Amino acid sequence: YLDAARGLVGESWIVDVELHGELDQQSMVLDFGQVKRRLKRAIDAQLDHRLLVPLRAPELRLDATDPAEVHLRFAARPGHIEHRSPGCALSLIDATSIDARIAARHLQTTLEATLPPNVTGLELRLRPEAITGAHYHYVHGLKKHDGPCQRIAHGHRSRLDLRVDGVRRADLESARADAWADIYLGSREDVVGQTDERIDFAYDAPEGRYELSLPASTVDLLATDSTVERIAEHLARELAAAHPGHAVEVRAYEGVMKGARARA
Numbered sequence: 001y002l003d004a005a006r007g008l009v010g011e012s013w014i015v016d017v018e019l020h021g022e023l024d025q026q027s028m029v030l031d032f033g034q035v036k037r038r039l040k041r042a043i044d045a046q047l048d049h050r051l052l053v054p055l056r057a058p059e060l061r062l063d064a065t066d067p068a069e070v071h072l073r074f075a076a077r078p079g080h081i082e083h084r085s086p087g088c089a090l091s092l093i094d095a096t097s098i099d100a101r102i103a104a105r106h107l108q109t110t111l112e113a114t115l116p117p118n119v120t121g122l123e124l125r126l127r128p129e130a131i132t133g134a135h136y137h138y139v140h141g142l143k144k145h146d147g148p149c150q151r152i153a154h155g156h157r158s159r160l161d162l163r164v165d166g167v168r169r170a171d172l173e174s175a176r177a178d179a180w181a182d183i184y185l186g187s188r189e190d191v192v193g194q195t196d197e198r199i200d201f202a203y204d205a206p207e208g209r210y211e212l213s214l215p216a217s218t219v220d221l222l223a224t225d226s227t228v229e230r231i232a233e234h235l236a237r238e239l240a241a242a243h244p245g246h247a248v249e250v251r252a253y254e255g256v257m258k259g260a261r262a263r264a
Helices: 032-046 102-111 170-179 228-242
Strands: 015-022 053-054 062-064 070-076 078-086 088-094 119-126 135-140 154-164 184-185 189-195 198-205 208-215 220-223 248-253 260-263
Touching: 015 032, 032 078, 032 102, 053 062, 053 170, 053 260, 088 102, 119 208, 154 170, 189 208, 228 248
Parallel strands: 053 088, 135 184, 184 220
Antiparallel strands: 015 119, 062 070, 070 078, 078 208, 135 154, 154 248, 189 198, 198 208, 248 260
16 A cells, blocks of 8 residues: 555455344355355455555545556655556555555445345454564565466565574564565566666556556565565575575565465
């Protein structure tokens, strides 16, 4: 999501839903299979892998006249953000800022419309994963992906596990999390312009054309794609270079309880 103080923020929320209502002809409020299908479909369509845009933020300048190419500029404290994409990559939220409470309120209205008449109430909460130790927020885009991961500005809140000779190193994890706080992890091959102050990315993906311009201070570049597998490899190489002669292992995560492992 876009944040005036932090810039472009990758986030992962766990969704808790509670339904209230009369029992239907199956003696259920709503069959769990239907809950998963209906609600997940609505969540995917409204929030997941989308850039959440606070429509009433004074920092925002938005041109959404053509849904095939939405253009925005956002004056965040780290530096201005410029983003072009198909409309399907954005979720426009009637708010001055974005947080879990505001996103849940936006989502609840959508979910209520998917429920049968016997369901008379819905309680919804978004919460972060409980992480003991270091974590970081990152944003990326995967142009080769045929699903929503192709969107140039979607992101995650992720835990981190770094080990040297089998021993987990909280100091190294904290240092990396600090270095990658609210980072954009970009692929060098997607860079179309670069100065000391700014980095511009662009690519064509199945959904359409994507462009993103960011302050250079908020970007780290990878020589590869920015999948979690490649992120784990990248970190393992850096860790091995800093600890020659030692066995290193990296467990990198992409959101909640999924990720990849690399050794060097």
